[in-house]
Amino acid sequence: MKLVRYGQPGAERPGVLDAQGVLRDLSMLLPELGPAQLGPRTLSALAALDTSRLPAVPGAPRLACPVAGVGKxxxxxxxxxxxxxxxxxxxxxxxxxxxxxxxxxxxxxxxxxxxxxxxxxxxxxxxxxxxxxxxxxxxxxxxxxxxxxxxxxxxxxxxxxxxxxxxxxxxxxxxxxxxxxxxxxxxxxxxxxxxxxxxxxxxxxxxxxxxxxxxxxxxxxxxxxxxxxxxxxxxxxxxxxxxxxxxxxxxxxxxxxxxxxxxxxxxxxxxxxxxxxxxxx
The missing domain is CATH 3.90.850.10 (Fumarylacetoacetase-like, C-terminal domain)
Known part of the structure; x- marks a missing residue:
């Protein structure tokens, strides 16, 4: 998977690129893309999603660091x-x-x-x-x-x-x-x-x-x-x-x-x- 965070600073949302490279919104499934979401259980669940059913993100939003809550x-x-x-x-x-x-x-x-x-x-x-x-x-x-x-x-x-x-x-x-x-x-x-x-x-x-x-x-x-x-x-x-x-x-x-x-x-x-x-x- 290619996981992203998009939006203006302080208002970023989690997303995923589908097989065609379309940015899809993940915010209804994940509160954020941070430490709690990086374990194998969550990543396996995300990999099983039919991403084509997720809402497409319009336009070309700003991309943020793809990981929130970086500790070091x-x-x-x-x-x-x-x-x-x-x-x-x-x-x-x-x-x-x-x-x-x-x-x-x-x-x-x-x-x-x-x-x-x-x-x-x-x-x-x-x-x-x-x-x-x-x-x-x-x-x-x-x-x-x-x-x-x-x-x-x-x-x-x-x-x-x-x-x-x-x-x-x-x-x-x-x-x-x-x-x-x-x-x-x-x-x-x-x-x-x-x-x-x-x-x-x-x-x-x-x-x-x-x-x-x-x-x-x-x-x-x-x-x-x-x-x-x-x-x-x-x-x-x-x-x-x-x-x-x-x-x-x-x-x-x-x-x-x-x-x-x-x-x-x-x-x-x-x-x-x-x-x-x-x-x-």
């Missing part, structure tokens, strides 16, 4: 060897973890705000994992059982804040609008292999990132299991799995970064596309 966003840094190389860093021996504030969450096509005084705002197309059931000290062998599905994400980053303001990556990752998620939550049954997904990103029509999750240093089971040793992953938590090469910081012959008016367009196999226009402040 855990990110894996330097999870592609080519990105570590362009960043001038060695491939890590263990997953590098950092957090993004949930206030950074935004819809897949909402504007991205460049912070006042920012000098190095950057892009990162990523595969996101949505947790469906509680995971604490889980093994790699059962880690995928805790995954509700996958999302497309843009881990927008202000590099000067990330690396030049005291060494805390979270500072450069957590500004409002720095976590566009969606357009859909694609349930795990529709993603037979999360390690065979093409990822790409364009800035102003120029393709700058082309990658595939088969080039992960640490795959999805490893990442979920590893994080669960240090913190409990709850339903609705989102894990961002890292970005391939091609970020602004790694551009040759010199880095270049986002400015107001720039347009990012990104996508991933089976996970849809996003488009964001950068604005000031």
């Amino acid at each position: 966003i855990v990110c894996v840094g330097l999870n592609y060897a080519d990105h570590a190389l362009e960043a001038g860093m060695q491939a890590p021996a263990e997953p590098v973890l950092f957090m993004k504030a949930i206030t950074a969450l935004s819809g897949p096509n909402d504007a991205v705000r460049i912070p006042p005084g920012a000098r190095k705002t950057d892009w990162e197309v990523e595969l996101g994992i949505v947790i469906g059931t509680r995971a604490s000290h889980v093994s790699e062998g059962v880690a995928l059982q805790h995954v509700a599905g996958y999302v497309l994400a843009n881990d927008v980053s202000e590099r000067a804040w990330q690396t030049e303001r005291g060494g805390q990556w979270d500072k450069g990752k957590s500004y409002d609008t720095f976590a566009p998620i969606g357009p859909w939550l694609v349930t795990a049954d529709e993603v037979p292999d999360p390690h065979a997904i093409d990822l790409w990103l364009e800035v102003n029509g120029q393709r700058v990132q082309n990658g595939n999750t088969r080039n992960f240093i640490f795959g999805v089971p490893t990442v979920v299991s590893y994080i669960s040793q240090f913190m409990t992953l709850e339903p609705g938590d989102i894990v961002l799995t890292g970005t391939p090469a091609g970020v602004g910081l790694g551009q040759k012959p010199a880095p270049w970064f986002l400015k107001p008016g720039d347009v990012m367009r990104l996508g991933a196999t089976g996970l849809g596309e996003q488009t964001q226009t950068c604005v000031g402040g």
Whole structure:
């Protein structure tokens, strides 16, 4: 299934795409699409629905982050060897973890705000994992059982804040609008292999990132299991799995970064596309 949330901020409703790609309203069946609705029982019941009988949503409404009530966003840094190389860093021996504030969450096509005084705002197309059931000290062998599905994400980053303001990556990752998620939550049954997904990103029509999750240093089971040793992953938590090469910081012959008016367009196999226009402040 492809599950969505649509509507203006603060008034979003749950929905689902039918087999023809028509957006259907789920609000008469679900109060929201949040942690309580991400378990296998609810997802199985939704999968059994005849979605063609649900009301079609007219027009082209705004799409929100497809998961409500996200508790935390855990990110894996330097999870592609080519990105570590362009960043001038060695491939890590263990997953590098950092957090993004949930206030950074935004819809897949909402504007991205460049912070006042920012000098190095950057892009990162990523595969996101949505947790469906509680995971604490889980093994790699059962880690995928805790995954509700996958999302497309843009881990927008202000590099000067990330690396030049005291060494805390979270500072450069957590500004409002720095976590566009969606357009859909694609349930795990529709993603037979999360390690065979093409990822790409364009800035102003120029393709700058082309990658595939088969080039992960640490795959999805490893990442979920590893994080669960240090913190409990709850339903609705989102894990961002890292970005391939091609970020602004790694551009040759010199880095270049986002400015107001720039347009990012990104996508991933089976996970849809996003488009964001950068604005000031």
